[in-house]
Amino acid sequence: MQIRLQTFTVNKRFALTISRGTTAKTTNLFVRLEHDGIEGWGEASPFSIGETPQTTEALARSLQRVMPLLAPYHPLERDKVDRLLKDSQVPSAARSAIDMAMHDWLGHASGVPLWHLWGLNRENIVPTSVTIGISTPAAAQERVKNWLGMSSEIQSLKVKLGSPAGIAADQAMLQEVMETAPHIKKVSIDANGGWNLKDAVMMSYWLAEQGIDYIEQPLAKGNEDDLQKLYAVSPLPIFVDESCFTSADIPGLVDRCHGINIKLNKCGGLTEATKMIHAAKTFGLGVMFGCYSDSTLMNTALAQLAPLADHLDLDSHLNLLDDPFEGALFQNGRVVPNNNPGLGVALRAKDAAT
Template structure:
């Protein structure tokens, strides 16, 4: 029988984090522990306010789901189907359960998850995200990210040029650009993309609002850089039509409801010749570790959500010289997790 424990948690940012849609200093998290036999599996739901989930909704979802119907974590496909039937939406808490189930399965099968997914073990070159801020603070953040090979730069506000100029005054590294739906005019977006190409941008993530279908279709045909769908790509169904608007997709476990759907999304994207970016929210090392096991499927990695927080309760894969080093710990790769030492908040 599978049993579950939950802990509400507030993940604190090292710095105020600003994007085109707003700013925050913390992120509500619901941590979960599944127990089966003598195995324990860990998962998390990261719930930035913009996405509609919260501690109350996630707790209610958990408390009203009947795990007793299932005899083993190996029934993960049936469990995930039941989760989807239990309530629409709620991708983050579904992801938490899916991650914990995969952690259990890896431990039961005595293997790390990359092996479970039949993927090679690779060093993953992740980017480091720089939020919207003043020029001086941006320069400081870029210099602090010296070990990383790529910088992910948040744009979409009124000071895009100022931000890029600040970055380029201290670094010539390749840039991942994320506008977070902040550009609203397709011609201006096209011109910005051409300018950013000259500034060393590799791709543009979600340049325009996710519902601006006609504008995104036009921009995809006129862009000189790959366009990557983030807010516009949530789950497997979205990938089927993604090539109408984007050249690639950003897969995040908190959007896809976990590893099972993320793995399917990546396989479908490859079959459609779409580029794959593996991304994250502000998360603990639990969710980051889980996502890292799919890294071999991605063209670009942006798994730094645990690096910008002050109270990560877990340890997992190390980052050395900007590379995520997958460990061989069974399951998702947490190192000696201690549930009892994690202090919850109400």
């Protein structure tokens, strides 16, 4: 199989601020895999957790290094390819792009969408949340209005907290959000590791009083011992994101969280995402899907597995000014994969012509 790489830059309609910083645009990688005249597509977007950021440049270098090694393989040899990529120390986001492209190739070769190939029921897909970044209360109010102005079908909000200004600022912002959208009954919180244990305990009780559904990553990665202490007293379910990369991490988190957040860049692709889903459910944990600065291509890929998720946070493509792809549909607040083969993703007309 032959691999081609292309970079593309996506700009957000509204910059997103979390506890670790602000993002207004990213440059992502578009991976095109060709074999027997059939193409499969994948995407990698940069992200940073811990000491080794997965930058666009690092992802591109790693793929260019292994592209000649991938030539002898067939797109159906996912296990062999995954072992080669891991042995070659290819970062997870780059592995995910290759894995995604191999799945897309399989769907095109079979002539059916992946959700259908896996026997999944799209009616089981829950609404996706849309994200409100850290800001002033007034700016948060405007962001909620912008989302609701884009679609009256929005049913769920995810609010980023963990403000450097402290939990009083978090509380003021959330109250403004709740007052601006009183008809939205499902609201979750993502602190992105921005709290210490004392503040997290205090906020868990206060957030429960506000009717919040669950808290995501209240403590920073590396503080899993404190996470266990929070888990023991929190009145709200706790989901982990940065603390859980792959299925291998799940057994060690069973006694300190209620669920996990799966992201393709982070875990290494649809193959590993499937393993994580089954592992989490085996241990009685909830499953949510999330995203970074991903386009329609990547969010459509993860949406293929969306019938298996309890919560969805696949809204990054909805906040892009210049998404080059079209794929999953936004229906009744849900991100729903279409009936086209593979991932069901195509280039928008203006991008296909360039």
